[in-house]
Every structure is written in structure tokens, then in C-alpha cells.
Amino acid sequence: MARVPLAALDRMLNRTPNRTRRTRTTAPPALELAARPRPWLHALGLTAVVLVGAWLGLLIVGNVRAPVGPMNTTMALRPSLTGGTKINISPLGALSLDSHVAPVRLDVNVDQLDPLRSQALVDHPERLSGLQDEVARDVEHGTLDLALRSCVAVVSGAAALGLAVYRRPRRALAAGALALTLLAASGATAYATWNPKSVLEPKFSGLLSSAPSVVGNARSIVTGFDVYQKELARLVTNVTKLYDVTSTLPAYRPDPSTIRVLHVSDIHLNPASWKIIASLVKQYKVNVIVDSGDTMDHGTAAENGFLDPIRDLGAPYVWVRGNHDSGSTQRYLERMMNVHVLDDGRAETVGGLRFAGIGDPQFTPDRSVVPGGNASEELAGDRLASALRDQRTAGTPVDVAIAHEPSAARETDGEVPLVLCGHLHHAGTRMLKYGTRLRMEGSTGGSGLRAVERRYPAPIQTSILYFDRDSRRLQAWDAIELGGLGLTTAEVSRHLADENRPEALPSPTSSTPLPGPPSHGSP
Secondary structure (H helix, E strand, O other): OOOOOOHHHHHHHHHHHHHHHHHOOOOHHHHHHHHOOOOOHHHHHHHHHHHHHHHHHHHHHHHHHEEEEEEEEEEEEEEEOEEEEEEEEOEEEEEEEOOOOOOOEEEEEEEEEEEHHHHHHOOOOHHHHHHHHHHHHHHHHHHHHHHHHHHHHHHHHHHHHHHHHHHHHHHHHHHHHHHHHHHHHHHHHHOOOOOOOHHHHOOOEHHHHHHHHOOOOHHHHHHHHHHHHHHHHHHHHHHHHHHHHHHOOOOOOOOOOEEEEEEEOOOOOOOOOHHHHHHHHHOOOOEEEEEOOOOOOOOOOOOOHHHHHHHHHOOOOOOOOOOOOOHHHHEEEEEOOEEOOOOOOEEEEEEEEEEOOOOOOOOOOOOOOOOOHHHHHHHOOOOOOHHHHHHHHHHOOOOOOEEEOOHHHHHHHOOOEEEEOOOOOOOOEOOOOOOEEEOOOOOOOOOHHHOOOOOOOOOOEEEEEEEOOOOOOOOEEEEEEOOOOOOOEEEEEEEEEEHHHOOOOOOOEEEEEEOOOOOOOOO
């Protein structure tokens, strides 16, 4: 057996570990190239992080509350493929303008009318002439604030998300810088494509889609709105003037136990009506509000939010459906606390009086004339009269009946002391053949959006009815009227029921004859 020298054996043992160490520490070139990520994936991922982070930043902190004239608005930038400007006017709908082409859209939400600034316009009417310049300045300041806040929002959002994803400050700073660059590029594109004439060609949606047909072209819109704007300011003063004339009313003095009913009708989606109603409830200590229908204009579900102020009016609300109110409107009110919806002759005792009512059998928000419409109204009146007879037979006679159409209300003659209605936008009172007093209310909304449709639009009308608590009979009523467009009148006229008129004095006011149904269609 051959011997291996010790020196050679030592060299063999020492070489093996070195070879093993080289194998473990040296990676093949092919594997090293496969582990290296591709640059375009890095860029795509960074872009996605920037876009999502910028969007979240705008959504969370990118809103600016800015006063524009007498209105409080909220402005915001939102991602968009087409750009433009969208003005949301709740609950009426939205107005869209093709103001620019860029990947961002300007959203403006009209939140509310500021009472202090509105009162300042009333106290200083001369400021109305400079309102347009004031609005322009307010919009300029608002958009400047929005631009600065948006820069902060997109940079912060992109950087924060970049830090959360990559966990490297350098990558987070790169994300913020890229977001700022994209926003600046969007702003430059919007500036380059800015179209100031877009305001003359707006696109309406929601309930505002009927606005062009109501008020005409852009020129008449500007003219009509200028008049309407002044009149809305005067309404604030008119409500105050309304109470100054009460000291000159005729002889009847309601005692504290008198039941006071506020009769409103045909509000037609006019938000100013709620302020007036709330003021009257407080001033006259109203026990019950009766609405004889057409609270809405088109009866769509989008309008339902308009009804929410009813909760805060301070008195129970008795309501019947008009021909502009839909089943959706009725169901929305039925779910509301303190609202009593009457239909199909249903009777309820509210505020010490027993009411029964029926909804309008027709739904004609487009004011169309339906063949057989009058017959359906009379049939509805017959059903209400039958329900009144059933109530009297059961020992629970009804004090006040309610219908929307006068033609339906007339069918209750002889079955109830008083019937209330609306529909024609004219106030009037008549003693029917068999002893029932018919009281028709005008439009408490001044005909709503139709206020600028006619040369002499309907005034805002409502009335306070006074009932004796023991007999539950009508004793007197105050007819309240605020002048329409171009007028600054506020009148309250006291009317006495026949049994309460002093024998020695002439009647303070004569009953107004009820006008016939309009020939052009239903209001």
C-alpha cells in the first residue's frame, strides 16, 4: 500500500473548503439578471400609487367652503375624463358647463343661503347693483384657495401612500413630486382650454331640466333671475311687514283657547315657503298646519328631500296629495313623524279638530289635460262625501274635509261644515248650496318655478283659520298675501264667519267668487 505524504494530504484537505466557499458565495450570471426588476414596472407602480394617493387626498382634504354672494358653497376638484364644471343645487338638480377640457372637474355645491348676508342685502338694496362683481370676486378667491388646498392635498396624499407602500422616504418624495407635476399639467390644460362662453350653454339635469322651457333662453334667464333675486330679498322684509298690520284688523279677537289652523297649498317646491310657514307658526301660535296638495312639482324621488323641513315647523302637518304629488311623495311623508297623510276618506283628530281627506286621483306633473279628468275628480269627491257620512253615523263627525281640486271638494256639500282645497292658485271662499263653506287657498309657493313664466305671477298666499274649541266651528280667518315679482306688498285681511259679524257693522270683506277651471290645463 502506497503512502501519501503528509504535506500532499494537507494540501488536498485545504483546497476542498475553499472550492466549497466559492460555490456558495458566487451566483451564476443568469440568476442575477433574472432577479433584477424591470424599470417600466417600477414606473407603472409609482404612477398607480400617485393617482390613488392624489385622489384620496382630494377626497379627504381637498374641499373648500367659500361664500359666493349671499350663498355658502363647497368647491372641490374631482378626477374626470372630460373635465368641465358641475354645479349642484339641491334638491332641484345640477347644472353642467363645458368650461374646460382636463382630467379634473370642478364641483360646486350650493349648500345654503346665508341669513346674515341676505339680510344685509335687504337692509341695503343699493348693494344689489354690485352683487355681480361681488360674486365674481368671491369665485376668484374661492378657486384660488381651492388650487392651493388641492396642491397640498395631492402632494400629501401621494407622498403618504408612497411611504406606506414603499417604506422609503425617497420614493415617497418622488410620488409627491409626480403628483404635483400632474396637477400642474392638468391646471395648465384647463387654463389653455378655458371656455368662458360655456355659461351661456348649460346642461340641466334633475328637476332643473325643465328650467329652459320655463324661463326661456339665456338672455331671459338673466333678466328673470335679476328680478326674482330682488324679489326674494324683499320677501324677507315682507314677512316682517306682515305683522305690522295686525293691529288694524276687524273686531274678532281670538282667545287663548282658540284653535289656530294654518292652511297652505300649492307650494310647488319653493324653499322660501318653509321659512314663511315657520314664521307664521311661531307668530300666530298655530296648532295645526293643513296642506291641500301640490307640495312638489314633478313628484320624483329626487324631490323628496325638499320635504325634510316639515319636521321642524313646530306644528302637526296634515297633508293630502295633489296632482303634482306622486305615490313616492306620499310614502315619504307617511314615514315622517308628526305628519298625518289623509287619503280615501281617512279621518284623524289632530290638534282638537277632526279632519278627513282624499288625494287627487290624477297625477299630471306636466300640466296635461286628461280626458275624463273632471269626472274622476267628482268621483273622488263622492268617495270623500261617503266617508264623511260614515264618520257621522259612527258618532265621530268630521269638522274639516280636505281635497286638492275644488271640483272634488264641492261634492262634500252638506256633509261637513268646512272643506279646504287649492289647485287653482287663487284664493276664494264660497258658501255652497247645502251649507258647507268651501275655502280655496292660493299658492303658498308663489307658483314655484313658474314665478317667472307669466307677466304677473301668482303671489304667495296662505291663511290662518280660527276655530272655537267647544263647537269646533270656523269663527274667522286671516288671508295673508305677499306680493309677486315686482311688488313689495304684504297684506293681512280679516274675514269673519257670518255668525260672528256684528249686526251693526258692514261685512269687512266680501267673499271672493271662485274662478272656474283654467282652460289651458291643470296648474
